[in-house]
Amino acid sequence: MRILLTGRGGQVGAELARMLEGVAATDRAALDLADAEAIRRVIRDIKPEVIINAAAYNAVDRAESEQELALRVNGAAPGVMAEEAKRLGALLVHYSTDYVFDGAKGSPYVEGDAPKPLSAYGNSKLEGEERVRASGCRHLILRTSWVYGPRAANFYQVIRRKAQAGEPMRMVDDQTSVPTSSTFLASHTAILLKAGATGLLHLVPSGQATRHEFACEVVRALRSASRVDPARTADFPTAARRPVYSVLDNRRVVDLLGRPLPDWRELLR
Numbered sequence: 001m002r003i004l005l006t007g008r009g010g011q012v013g014a015e016l017a018r019m020l021e022g023v024a025a026t027d028r029a030a031l032d033l034a035d036a037e038a039i040r041r042v043i044r045d046i047k048p049e050v051i052i053n054a055a056a057y058n059a060v061d062r063a064e065s066e067q068e069l070a071l072r073v074n075g076a077a078p079g080v081m082a083e084e085a086k087r088l089g090a091l092l093v094h095y096s097t098d099y100v101f102d103g104a105k106g107s108p109y110v111e112g113d114a115p116k117p118l119s120a121y122g123n124s125k126l127e128g129e130e131r132v133r134a135s136g137c138r139h140l141i142l143r144t145s146w147v148y149g150p151r152a153a154n155f156y157q158v159i160r161r162k163a164q165a166g167e168p169m170r171m172v173d174d175q176t177s178v179p180t181s182s183t184f185l186a187s188h189t190a191i192l193l194k195a196g197a198t199g200l201l202h203l204v205p206s207g208q209a210t211r212h213e214f215a216c217e218v219v220r221a222l223r224s225a226s227r228v229d230p231a232r233t234a235d236f237p238t239a240a241r242r243p244v245y246s247v248l249d250n251r252r253v254v255d256l257l258g259r260p261l262p263d264w265r266e267l268l269r
């Protein structure tokens, strides 16, 4: 299977490049998603059977002041990939986010729930989803949340550094979602590909956590003596608004695979 992968240097892209065979893996230098013509050129050149778009503009706060760029990379680019996938009869695998929801539901979001982003980032990711769907190409959109892993600067790495230094920390306890390891996300993308899954799926481990609970679990796993004090989102003003509750319901994936998904705590350890 000929696969074109974007975002090779990202958390999920790096894991996918490691796990999948027959992958033409690109980074920003090889393929800038802000350049629609470059996207068309590379896809027409490689003629992939599967395109996996693991690249994204992920700077949630910066997106508030860079809305146009966020829309180009997260909205327009997947649309161009989808048009090209349609021409080739290829499958487009694309990632989206729990931040397409406003968090008001208060119980896990299913695929059929109406999105209502609170931020420019969430807006741009929803635009990407809509363009992929509207293209009519064969697609698999995987919404996920709170991705962390061994690479890149992410909230896990910040907590780990503090925990290893024995430093105290304050973490908000009024944002709840599902921490998702990049390894889980990449391996389950491969499993869903093999299973022939298409459409929109919520792909997260089982369970849920506040950022405070996640930090406590990291500290425990590292046997650190660091104290983790609870804080409120309002204590750390940010440019972008985040949903207070954006747990994604993974039941559709569970039914498709015929087995439960591991709990995020197990994956963290």
Ligand SMILES: NC(=O)c1ccc[n+]([C@@H]2O[C@H](COP(=O)([O-])OP(=O)(O)OC[C@H]3O[C@@H](n4cnc5c(N)ncnc54)[C@H](OP(=O)(O)O)[C@@H]3O)[C@@H](O)[C@H]2O)c1
Pocket: 007, 008, 009, 010, 011, 012, 013, 027, 028, 029, 031, 032, 033, 034, 053, 054, 055, 056, 057, 058, 073, 094, 095, 096, 097, 098, 125, 144, 145, 146, 147, 148, 152
């Ligand atoms: N991280 C999360 O918490 C989270 C939560 C929900 C959903 N998701 C979604 O999951 C997917 C994978 O996320 P991730 O955490 O693996 O992302 P990541 O680690 O931030 O990696 C994103 C990659 O995209 C690349 N990129 C950014 N702008 C680009 C451009 N204009 N052209 C080409 N490449 C560009 C980055 O390259 P540079 O290094 O050069 O910038 C980076 O390699 C994304 O669709 C993301 O929106 C992530």
